[in-house]
Amino acid sequence: MINSFLLIGLPYAAILIFLIGSILRYYYYGYSVTSHSSQFLESNKLFWGSRLFHSGIVVLLTGHLIGFLLPKSIIILTSMPLWLMVIEVSAFAFGIISFIGIVLLIIRRITVKRLHRVTSTMDLVVYFLLFIQVLSGLLVAYFHRWGTSWYATALVPYLKSIFTLTPDISVITTMPLLIKGHAISAFAFLGLIPFTRLMHFLVYPVNYLRRRVQLVIWNRDLRESRASRKMREGIKPRNN
């Protein structure tokens, strides 16, 4: 019972809240979506904290995503001992990096007075969850070695089953507590995204890579207005 609640109910609730919540937040409270950068108030400590944490977490998340999307290739790759070793060690290294990062960020938040003024309650929740998440990830990696391999064979089918609406928890329930914990808190984390500053990575500005250098916006189509014989102004361009 508790298993189906935590491993089926919670994931679905989290995914729904994440999807609906972040869309609503983006469209109705888009103004509130920002990185809430605090570099202006403190820069040197942020350099180490933010760079380490972000490089670690972005790589790890991408890794989880690749494992989820391409489990077959990962299984083939990790069946070669050398590759298994390389992937396992680098994943662990990035884990350590982001762990150091998040610890530095937390220390910075606490010790720099100016930052207290820009720290919301939700920020504290985020720090807490991220700390738990990264730490439990590291512990899993340490105590249940070769996760890069068994993740693809054992966990991904469970995740797939969730996403294909045929939840099957037969495998995951047999897994050690630590792994279940890591998965469950990951879902809790997902559900909280719309209510936190974490919205910022959903708006990563990919468009920048292909946009024109300068951005000029006309609020009205001037040519149209000038030529118009109508009582009303010309057609408004759809660029804002």
Next chain:
Amino acid sequence: MDIRSQTAMVFHLDKCIGCHTCSIACKNIWTDRKGAEYMWWNNVETKPGTGYPSHWENQQIYKGGWVKHGQRLKLRVAGNPTGMIKLFHNPDMPVMDDYYEPWTYDYDHLFEAPQGSDQPTARTISLVTGEPIDVKGGPNWDDDLSGTPDYARNDINLNNISAEDQESMFQLERMTMHYLPRMCNHCLNPSCVAACPSGAVYKRGEDGVVLISQEKCRGWRLCVTACPYKKSYYNWTSGKSEKCLLCYPRLETGQAPACMHSCVGRIRYLGVLLYDADKIKEYANCPEDELIDRQLDIYLNPFSEEVIREAQKNGIADSTIDAAQKSPVYKFVKEWKIALPLHAEFRTLPSLFYVPPMLPVMGTMTNGVYESTTGNLWGKIEDSRLPVQYLANLFSAGNADKIRNVLKKLMTVRYHRRKVTVDDIDDRMIRDSFAETGLTADIADAIYRLTSLAKYDERFVIAPAHREEAIEMIESTDDRKGNTGFGEKMGTRRVF
């Protein structure tokens, strides 16, 4: 040709008295808010000095503006793809201590202090942490050359000026300075726009005002780095960047921006310039010694038949063309060529021009006698106390001849007016100065008039925004019937 209209400005530095009224007018309207206390969208600096934020002109530190990169023009650091990686921590962004930590005074204490043997005082308290602080600097800490060893001596524009000349600038009895009011230049090639990853910073097509959409800004802060004038600021409370908006709600209702309207010295002029947008790329990328001339080339003659025809074809309203013809800025910049852009070498093609100050016109000490006469027509310019090269570093990308030309013209106007009013100047001298500067009596009178007598309507020629068709430019009147108001659609308080 792709003709557009730009609201441009001229500041006549000879007339600036350094009173900071402009800054206060701006602060009262726009930046008297939490998170924005430290921002001075308009600020007035004393030159020589390091300015606000400290050393803003030194792009070795702040990495703003454009650089020539072979055939291409490149943002110095911001810009893809390196800028995209630096999002996590931007090493080239100024922090609060480069500006100053805003403070107030603990006034309550004056009333609530318990009885004691000393007078109670109002201590300085930080507007960020709310705790007492020891104020070490402020946005105009170098006003009137105060703290010269820390500020004026470190001015980067002194780099190529000989030690001797520097000494003559700084000898107390000959000390020289001028004021430099600064605000966003609403550039034609704005690096803030080019650097913004979210596409939140944009140039408004109708009048060229550069704005940051608060809705779209995601706080990546690259505009702060990219603007070489450091005129885009990060609001540490709302997590968004903000900048001067040229008081566009005022402009749209035909009023001059608050800083200009309130200017005590009446140094500020605002008007329309028509320009050819097709030329921006080429001209912004020209060799450094051509920058000033090329930038002037980009502005078009609003009286030319062809320009008018092309402008109309591009949808520019007749009222705008009319404003362009009456523009005081066009006269200063193009007709008389006595106003120059600040630091053209940043290559953003700024739309704010400065008439350089006539500081040289003062005597020097020789053998204990204060000597202010000169036999030579331009003597006072050539042996000025302020090295012309210093002004050149500011206003003509290092070309001292350009500054001399302008100063000679300004001098000619003075000679001519002296002749008209007092008539104690030799005719030959007037003739020579007209011949050398290319001015005529009529032009000199016109310059004199616009400089010293012009009333509000002559100083500010604002192109109508045609509000009968749109409210605040963006909202059609039809959509907004029955609504009023301008302002934040959402509060800035953090919800999550």
